[in-house]
Amino acid sequence: MDTFTAGSGKAPLFQADIEEAGYEPGNPIVREVILTVNTGERVGLLGPNGAGKSTLMKGLLGQLPHWKGKIAWNGEEERNSVEGDTSARIAYIPEHPILYERLTLWEHLVLVAAAGSIPEQLFRERADKLLRRFRLHAYKHEYPFRFSKGMQQKTMLIIGFLLQPELYLVDEPFIGLDPGAVMELLDALDEERSRGAAVLLTTHVLDSAERLCDRFVLVHDGGVAASGTLEDIRAQSECGPEARLFDCFHKLTYYDEARL
Numbered sequence: 001m002d003t004f005t006a007g008s009g010k011a012p013l014f015q016a017d018i019e020e021a022g023y024e025p026g027n028p029i030v031r032e033v034i035l036t037v038n039t040g041e042r043v044g045l046l047g048p049n050g051a052g053k054s055t056l057m058k059g060l061l062g063q064l065p066h067w068k069g070k071i072a073w074n075g076e077e078e079r080n081s082v083e084g085d086t087s088a089r090i091a092y093i094p095e096h097p098i099l100y101e102r103l104t105l106w107e108h109l110v111l112v113a114a115a116g117s118i119p120e121q122l123f124r125e126r127a128d129k130l131l132r133r134f135r136l137h138a139y140k141h142e143y144p145f146r147f148s149k150g151m152q153q154k155t156m157l158i159i160g161f162l163l164q165p166e167l168y169l170v171d172e173p174f175i176g177l178d179p180g181a182v183m184e185l186l187d188a189l190d191e192e193r194s195r196g197a198a199v200l201l202t203t204h205v206l207d208s209a210e211r212l213c214d215r216f217v218l219v220h221d222g223g224v225a226a227s228g229t230l231e232d233i234r235a236q237s238e239c240g241p242e243a244r245l246f247d248c249f250h251k252l253t254y255y256d257e258a259r260l
């Protein structure tokens with residue numbers, strides 16, 4: 001089984017031991033994967049198209065029809081199946097925005113605050129700061145359903161940050177946002193790190209992943225092809241001490257197959 005551990009001796013903030021997961025029994029998409037995220041850590045879940053990254057994220061959120069595994073928070077097992085309350089500790093920021101057609105941006109935020117039991121005053125402070133940070137303050141009484149793609153993505157970011165969860169699951173955050181919004185996203189993640197919140201993110205933008213993430217899990221064909229720090233990945237890919245993540249990724253996922 002592939003593992004991904006911090007080696008600090010302390011139980012990780014979050015650990016998922018996934019035996020198998022998929023869309024129907026008997027046809028697992030992902031097998032034998034252990035994902036570990038420590039307090040304040042940023043882990044990049046990387047892999048080629050179709051490797052199983054989104055499937056893994058859906059599994060962590062309890063949204064897969066077939067899921068066999070265990071999830072633990074701070075070393076304590078939370079659930080044996082997908083029916084636990086894990087999702088209450090996670091904010092999921094999807095690649096494709098999920099929005100209600102008939103709710104304004106502000107009404108979306110009110111709904112999320114109510115679901116997350118955020119006290120009124122705290123909600124207003126957080127919402128105001130986030131709306132200004134992501135430049136959507138002027139649009140708060142408009143319908144996100146009619147926003148541009150990037151504005152919709154920012155709406156999902158605001159919703160996620162509003163909750164201040166223990167763990168952020170972020171699916172492909174770098175595509176679709178303008179450079180200013182990416183900077184604000186990185187700053188907001190820095191602030192969240194100082195609060196102790198952790199991030200598990202998927203992306204194909206490997207330069208950004210290399211700068212942002214402390215560790216990586218490289219998924220290939222539904223299993224873990226390599227994991228650890230950039231140095232670990234360099235060693236596992238035998239790409240040399242100066243290699244970029246991009247080169248390691250290519251060697252571990254495409255190189256051999258391209259030569260078959």
Ligand SMILES: Nc1ncnc2c1ncn2[C@@H]1O[C@H](COP(=O)(O)OP(=O)(O)OP(=O)(O)O)[C@@H](O)[C@H]1O
Nearest residue numbers: 023029047048049050051052053054055056204219
């Ligand atoms: N709803 C679904 N029902 C059945 N199979 C699915 C479903 N969604 C994805 N798959 C299959 O699961 C496999 C992994 O897909 P997944 O979306 O997890 O990949 P990914 O690593 O996120 O890829 P990408 O980088 O392209 O987003 C693929 O073979 C895909 O066809």
